[in-house]
Amino acid sequence: QVQLVESGGGLVQAGGSLRLSCAASGRTFSRYTMGWFRQASGKEREFVAAITWSGGRIYYSDAVKGRFTISRDNANAKNTVYLQMNSLKREDTAVYYCAADSSLMIATTWNDYEYWGQGTQVTVSS
Numbered sequence: 001q002v003q004l005v006e007s008g009g010g011l012v013q014a015g016g017s018l019r020l021s022c023a024a025s026g027r028t029f030s031r032y033t034m035g036w037f038r039q040a041s042g043k044e045r046e047f048v049a050a051i052t053w054s055g056g057r058i059y060y061s062d063a064v065k066g067r068f069t070i071s072r073d074n075a076n077a078k079n080t081v082y083l084q085m086n087s088l089k090r091e092d093t094a095v096y097y098c099a100a101d102s103s104l105m106i107a108t109t110w111n112d113y114e115y116w117g118q119g120t121q122v123t124v125s126s
Contacts, residue, residue: 002026002100002115009096009120012088016124020083022098022117030074033101034081037110038094038122047108048096049083059106064092088124095119 008020022034035050049060049070058070069084081098099113107113 002028002032004098004100004115004117006096006098006117006120009122011123011125014088014090014124014126016088017084017086018088018122020085020096020098020120020122022081022083024079024081024100026079028102030079031102031104032115033104033106034070034072035099035101035107035113036070036081036083036096037099037113038092038096039119040091040094043094045097045110047110050101050106050108051081052106053104057106059108061108085122088122090124090126093122093124095121 003025005023031053033052036048037045039045051058051070067087072081097119098117100115101107101113
């Protein structure tokens with residue numbers, strides 16, 4: 001069982017940066033692939049980025065590649081995954097969710113993930 005809690009969302013101007021964090025509880029956090037998804041108002045939930053348990057494989061959607069960076073800290077019981085978001089655009093406005101997948105593979109569809117956080121709002125103004 002894994003519990004996920006996101007933080008770090010907020011209001012930022014276009015071109016600015018935010019860093020999202022997702023704190024996980026559960027002894028086997030380091031064994032999960034972790035992903036970030038987002039859902040804008042009136043739209044479907046979409047994949048943003050994912051990282052395998054070791055950090056050895058990382059994958060980004062085309063929409064965020066080159067602007068966002070996913071990372072994780074499995075050491076010292078931090079059990080946290082991060083999403084550094086730079087050069088933010090208005091179209092990045094959404095609720096951002098972190099998710100955990102026990103398959104150890106990179107997954108880009110939301111129904112591959114077993115555990116979800118409650119989400120954190122990111123709003124980018126022009």
